[in-house]
Amino acid sequence: MERIWLKKELSEVSEFKEKMLFWAQKFEHICWLDSNSHQAKYTSIDAVLAVDANRVLDCNYQNAFQKLTNFRKEVNDYIYGYLAYDLKNDVENLQSSNFDGLHFSDLVFFQPKKIISFQGNTLSFGYLNPKEIEKDLEEISTIILPENEKISEKQIKIQQRISENEYKEKLEKVLYHIHRGDIYEANFCMEFFAENVNLNPFVAYQKLNAISTPPFATFFKTKNNFLASASPERFVKKTGTKVISQPIKGTSKRGKNKQEDAKLIHELETNIKERAENIMIVDLVRNDLSRKAKKGTVEVTELCKIYTFEQVHQMISTIICEVDEKEDVVGIIRDLFPMGSMTGAPKISAMQIMERLEESKRGLYSGAVGYFTPDGDFDFNVIIRSILYNAENNYVSFSVGGAITAKSIIEKEYEECFVKANAMKKTLEEN
Numbered sequence: 001m002e003r004i005w006l007k008k009e010l011s012e013v014s015e016f017k018e019k020m021l022f023w024a025q026k027f028e029h030i031c032w033l034d035s036n037s038h039q040a041k042y043t044s045i046d047a048v049l050a051v052d053a054n055r056v057l058d059c060n061y062q063n064a065f066q067k068l069t070n071f072r073k074e075v076n077d078y079i080y081g082y083l084a085y086d087l088k089n090d091v092e093n094l095q096s097s098n099f100d101g102l103h104f105s106d107l108v109f110f111q112p113k114k115i116i117s118f119q120g121n122t123l124s125f126g127y128l129n130p131k132e133i134e135k136d137l138e139e140i141s142t143i144i145l146p147e148n149e150k151i152s153e154k155q156i157k158i159q160q161r162i163s164e165n166e167y168k169e170k171l172e173k174v175l176y177h178i179h180r181g182d183i184y185e186a187n188f189c190m191e192f193f194a195e196n197v198n199l200n201p202f203v204a205y206q207k208l209n210a211i212s213t214p215p216f217a218t219f220f221k222t223k224n225n226f227l228a229s230a231s232p233e234r235f236v237k238k239t240g241t242k243v244i245s246q247p248i249k250g251t252s253k254r255g256k257n258k259q260e261d262a263k264l265i266h267e268l269e270t271n272i273k274e275r276a277e278n279i280m281i282v283d284l285v286r287n288d289l290s291r292k293a294k295k296g297t298v299e300v301t302e303l304c305k306i307y308t309f310e311q312v313h314q315m316i317s318t319i320i321c322e323v324d325e326k327e328d329v330v331g332i333i334r335d336l337f338p339m340g341s342m343t344g345a346p347k348i349s350a351m352q353i354m355e356r357l358e359e360s361k362r363g364l365y366s367g368a369v370g371y372f373t374p375d376g377d378f379d380f381n382v383i384i385r386s387i388l389y390n391a392e393n394n395y396v397s398f399s400v401g402g403a404i405t406a407k408s409i410i411e412k413e414y415e416e417c418f419v420k421a422n423a424m425k426k427t428l429e430e431n
Contacts, residue, residue: 038215050112081109085366186344189401216381229386250274250315293321
């Protein structure tokens with residue numbers, strides 16, 4: 001079945017987007033990716049909605065990347081989906097045995113019957129059945145959005161999986177491994193959760209996105225599992241033969257005014273510990289990219305550049321390379337996965353030690369969400385600053401982490417976790 005593309009012009013984009021996402025909730029599979037009008041160098045579209053699965057790949061880590069390769073070839077179309085952190089067990093001889101309250105599959109991709117993408121005021125409809133375009137347009141346009149919808153009928157009380165004392169004890173152990181030379185950086189993560197929650201995931205996404213307005217906002221649904229993400233971080237993108245990765249390492253809170261912001265940006269820019277974190281991960285990403293890159297093409301085009309978002313300032317680097325046009329695209333992602341910004345270095349040792357010290361299975365957190373095009377391009381962002389919800393067992397969760405190095409001060413690392421947790425906590429607890 002061939003995908004047919006048609007274009008339409010819109011006079012009012014923001015209201016249509018909101019109505020369209022509300023309309024999409026009736027489908028079992030949804031992927032919504034929104035740049036929130038951030039016009040970064042590598043932004044290709046403003047937003048895209050993919051819904052109504054024609055074919056689905058839903059599996060756990062065993063041979064997952066090979067299954068994805070086969071699925072891509074069989075479908076030969078646009079596919080949207082996610083890669084959970086625990087696919088590390090397919091890449092390396094690792095395991096994940098920590099507590100899992102969410103029970104998401106490790107990998108889900110689907111071929112949508114309907115794709116609607118936005119570029120400025122232009123809508124592009126890519127449908128397998130183009131006869132449905134006018135009907136859907138009419139249905140979306142006539143939607144009357146409900147007002148003052150609640151995120152939950154009952155107050156949500158967020159709990160920490162690890163107490164403050166436990167966190168500090170665990171970080172002492174991470175620092176022990178660093179000082180002993182087992183690792184030189186690790187991303188230690190902890191979970192916040194609530195049980196018996198009847199959450200409205202659509203409202204949760206709207207609130208979280210309004211608070212953060214990130215460049216990689218995502219709403220993803222697969223049956224009873226939901227992701228509402230306000231990620232600021234691109235994992236990896238491929239356009240033609242160019243591959244781009246943009247790891248984040250280095251975080252500062254926002255100031256109360258421009259003067260305070262300028263001071264905090266300067267402090268982050270000149271912070272030796274934060275720069276060291278970032279540069280270590282840049283080296284790791286360069287090494288990972290070099291496995292598939294054409295010789296001599298791996299290049300750092302931005303090093304430790306500060307980007308400002310609604311909730312935080314972030315230190316971001318950009319690494320690019322060229323690959324052979326016949327290179328296996330799933331293999332490129334496999335060689336980079338999981339992203340170095342969420343593991344530490346050396347990567348395998350860091351993952352092994354974090355698995356022992358963390359209390360929760362990371363699952364979708366620390367993974368990636370995005371899409372492949374039929375001609376082999378892709379774009380994936382890192383699943384951080386995200387709310388995860390299982391509507392079957394009424395469990396809601398979000399996790400945060402930070403890079404630990406020899407220069408880390410435990411109290412400051414703990415404080416940074418709450419800077420990162422603020423938007424998700426505010427979204428869920430303020431009804």
